[in-house]
Amino acid sequence: MENKRRTPIQERARATVEVLLEATAQILVELGYARLSTNRVARRAGVSVGTLYQYFPNKDALVEALAHRVSEGQAEVIITQLQQTHDQSLEVAIRGLIQGIIASKRVEPELAAALASEVPRNGRLDLEQATLRRVCDVASAALRRRSDIRPVDPELASFALVHSIFAVIQRALQARPELIDDDDLGEILAEMCIRYLSPDPGGS
Amino acid sequence: MENKRRTPIQERARATVEVLLEATAQILVELGYARLSTNRVARRAGVSVGTLYQYFPNKDALVEALAHRVSEGQAEVIITQLQQTHDQSLEVAIRGLIQGIIASKRVEPELAAALASEVPRNGRLDLEQATLRRVCDVASAALRRRSDIRPVDPELASFALVHSIFAVIQRALQARPELIDDDDLGEILAEMCIRYLSPDPGGS
DNA sequence: TCTAAATATGAGTTGTCGCTCGGTTCTGTG
DNA sequence: CACAGAACCGAGCGACAACTCATATTTAGA
Secondary structure (H helix, E strand, O other), X not given: OOOOOOOOOOHHHHHHHHHHHHHHXXXXXXXXXXXXXXXXXXHHHOOOHHHHXXXXXXXXXXXXXXXXXXXXXXHHHHHHHHHOOOXXXXXXXXXXXXXXXXXXXXXOHHHHHHHHXXXXXXXXXXXXXXXXXXXXXXXXXXXXXXXXXXXXXXXXXXHHHHHHHHHHHHHHHHHOHHHHHOOHHHHHHHHHHHHHHOOOOOOO | OOOOOOOOOOHHHHHHHHHHHHHHHHHHHHOOHHHOOHHHHHHHHOOOHHHHHHHOOOHHHHHHHHHHHHHHHHHHHHHHHHHOOOOOOHHHHHHHHHHHHHHHHOOOHHHXXXXXXXXXXXXXHXXXXXXXXXXXXXXXXXXXXXXXXXXXXXXXXHHHHHHHHHHHHHHHHHHOHHHHHOOHHHHHHHHHHHHXXXXXXXXX
8 A cells, every 4th residue: 555656855846746746636626626737737736647656656546645645734723722622611622622623624715625525535646535534533532522511422522513513614615615714603613512411510 | 407318218228327327236245336337337237338328417316216225215214203203202202213324324225325325415315415414304393293202493403402312323333333233323323312302300 | 000209229439537657857875 | 067866848649438320220110
């Protein structure tokens, strides 16, 4: 599962890889995955096809590298936000998580949207899958550390909550962006999570 | 946005369309969207390409027709389930909705999975989008009719809840099918929704 | 039975795709 | 400054894609 191709050592080679990924991103946004071809990427990057194949064994490796990078960025935004909340109240922490997920979609929004909606989600290429896995792990750990919530299975609960938030925001951005700007949906999601996690009044 | 092609009138023509859609479904499941070609579909259907183009203007029309049919089926399963719950308790109704959504994924599960994960979500082709729109409308109406819940915006609430349930189940089936079989996740989702909708104790 | 419309055929046109390979140009190092 | 290896080039190959059209077959119904 490793690179079958040359790894860049000189500086100019690293620059070439960079310009190839940038071209891939542009074409993905402008023309979509279906019209993304290695020839087109190379032309847009101002580089020859041969050069492209020095560093990427095929078209999907290119997209995978891009998706991986974006996924890392998204996960980092969310996880950073999440980790700042470990000593805050549940309400604040949940709202932080939700804002973090919204923020993660605002980094290179067009690219993220194109990757999420155009690219087939065949295992390796699945952007959301990769991001969500990391976020769920961190959220699960955060849940485990909390004492102000009722007893729940942290792994399952974070799976459900994180995926819910992610999907609702994803779909809303696609179909009803105004709901995100007004923060109406954010508020609903927050209530949903908080009510799910809050201890029952009068429970032991 | 209508058919640019011939509409079948004779019985054998309807059968041809049927066999073409069936072949499309098989190829989608076996080889994926990327390797689906009109020539391949025609060959598999035992029909010539020319015939295919009598009824479908292009490859995506074929997939769109298939997606539309599956989406109708899924929506019907869910909505039927939902409408049977209008006189039941909130708990029962919510569990019914969740079981309905799980059941909807169990009708032609491989085809549904292939459509959901392989096919690009460009507007018209988006299976989930179409299904969810209809389900949200019905769920929203069902919420409006209820008097045993706290006051919420029915449209927004159903958007959030339906999309949450759908996405969590979708992802779980893809990544952790055992969670669905054991119904652990279903229980969490149910609690999540019920807690969100239940009236606050002591509220007016 | 005859015929016009409906249906089916599939070789062929036109294009693009992914990818290779023989060769040239750069660049750090002895 | 020589030279080895890194980096780059791009015409071109074979495969396969979407889609057409001149032709053939089947059907309904008068």
